[in-house]
Amino acid sequence: MAGGGSSEFDPESVISYKFPEILYTYTERDAAIYALGIGACGNDAVDNKELKYVYNADGQEFIQILNKASVAGLHDKGKAAVIEIEIASYEKESGEPLCMNRMSIYLRGSGGFSKPSRPYSYSRNPSNQTAFPKIPKSQPFAVFEECTQASQALLYRLSGDYNPLHSDPLVASIAGFSRPILHGLCTLGFAIRAIIGRICRGDRTLIKSISGRFLLHVYPGETLITEMWPEASRVIYQVKVKERNRAVLVGFVDLDRISSSL
Incomplete structure (x- = not known):
């Protein structure tokens, strides 16, 4: 798009776009x-702290979830645009809110739709909600190392993300990746x-909210090292790939309460 503002791109139409509501059964x-x-x-296939997530001894259960998505922000970055999306999830029958997911999508080549002197920027979320804390320079309180499987992406895609970038070698090559x-x-x-296991001592109910920022790709089969720094009711974390000694993910988790075992 042209740097002086593009008549082909109407930011107001993006902000007001109405997504269809989607119903999922899990x-x-x-x-x-x-x-x-x-x-x-x-x-460990018999790990009693994790077996409950893959084996339900009480029998079949299901839940219907209604997802409502909306555009929460739009920013002109010159050569790119950033769109903020919010997805509110509700239990269908009761209408009880379950969670809110927020994501930022970086669209290369889609910027330049406003004047460079006053680039367009809109967000309905306070700026302090998206501010990320710095990774502490001190030694982490806890470290967890785990090797992903060579077939990890093929297994994860069964949850619904069928982007061929994660399964097709040709598509990955076109995108600039070796596999x-x-x-x-x-x-x-x-x-x-890792945080549930090391900080929450296996109690997933301690998790209140999760934030993350992706820095670099991971290849299936690589080893992930998660470093954790508890600070009051927040856990700052950083994930590194051991084989390349590169940080791939940073973020923080807010806890509903502190584990008594810490």
């Missing part, structure tokens, strides 16, 4: 496949499992 099988996709029981890469949300899942 069963015990979906939950188990997701848990396996982010490494649960990957090193298919791991889903970013799969890497995030490994990190949150």
Whole structure:
């Protein structure tokens, strides 16, 4: 798009866009496949802290979830545009709110739709909600190392993300990668499992909210090292790939309460 502002791009139409509401039905099988996709029981098939995520001894259960998505922000970055998306999820029958997911999508080549002197920027979320804390220079309180499987992306894709970038060598090559890469949300899942295991002592109910920023790709089969720094009711974390000694994910997790075992 032209740097002086493009008449082909109407930011107001983007902000006001109405997504269709989508209904999903999740069963015990979906939950188990997701848990396996982010490494649960990957090193110990009888780990009693994780077996409950892949095996439900109480029988079949399901839940219907209604997702409502909306555009929460739009920013002109010159050569790119950043769109903020919010997805509110509700239990269908009761209408009870379950969670809110927020994501930022970086669109290369889609910027330049406003004047360079006053680039367009809109967000309905306070700026302090998206501010990320710095990684502490001190030694981490806890470290968890785990090797992903060579087939990790193929397993994770069964949860619904069928982007061929994560499975097709040709598509990955066109995108500039030597082979298919791991889903970013799969890497995030490994990190949150590490925090639940090391900081929450296996109690997932301590997790209040999760934030993450992806820095670099991960190849299936690489080893992930999750470093954790508890600060009051927040855990700052960083994930590195051991083989390349590169940080691939940073973020923080807010806890509902502090584990009494810390």
